[in-house]
Amino acid sequence: MTAIPEAPREAVRIALVDDQALVRAGLRALLERQGINVVFEAADGAELLEQLPGLPVDVVLSDIRMPGVDGIEALRRLRDSGDATPVLMLTTFDDSELLLRATEAGAQGFLLKDAAPADLRDAITRVAAGQTLLQPVSTGPVRARYRYHADDAPATLFTEKEVAVLRLLAGGYSNKEIARAMFLAEGTIKNYVSVILDKLGTRDRTRAVLKAITLRVI
Structure with a gap:
């Protein structure tokens, strides 16, 4: 054919x-x-x-x-x-x-x-x-601008895989690309992202990344 x-x-x-x-x-x-x-x-x-x-x-x-x-x-x-x-x-x-x-x-x-x-x-x-x-965002000014209390979401609340997902989110990768990079199902990554947003108390990925930088999670 x-x-x-x-x-x-x-x-x-x-x-x-x-x-x-x-x-x-x-x-x-x-x-x-x-x-x-x-x-x-x-x-x-x-x-x-x-x-x-x-x-x-x-x-x-x-x-x-x-x-x-x-x-x-x-x-x-x-x-x-x-x-x-x-x-x-x-x-x-x-x-x-x-x-x-x-x-x-x-x-x-x-x-x-x-x-x-x-x-x-x-x-x-x-x-x-x-x-x-x-x-490319420098972490110093981000932390100065977005000040959250560390008690809100201490880094110890995040698993190693959640931190890995956050780092890839910061790079602008889609759920599909993160799944491919981590050898996981896309549905699993969606679940990780939902958990991360919930732990950080944010509604979107951009604010989640900024807050994670502030709290020194990534």
């Missing part, structure tokens, strides 16, 4: 936002070689907000630090308008405070500016698929 070839996957469509034209040009060339479709570029958040309604995309890839309307302010305005387009922020290690503000504003993830091309493509693809990437 002749195998039926799979239909080609539709390229992820993104908006690229950075105030430096040379950076945008370099990223566009890199992304297009990785099979990512750059629908439009914007020099700042205001330009993004102007173009996005007429040119919908799967992901907005935006610098955080920009003159005028920066990445976080643009993100806030997007969410206030009801636009839920996933936003992946470009950052550096010294942006930890900005990362916290971006998380609160509704960013789906962060990517270091010196990331390898394959990591860049992977991050965009995962955010487009609805995942969250939190790994």
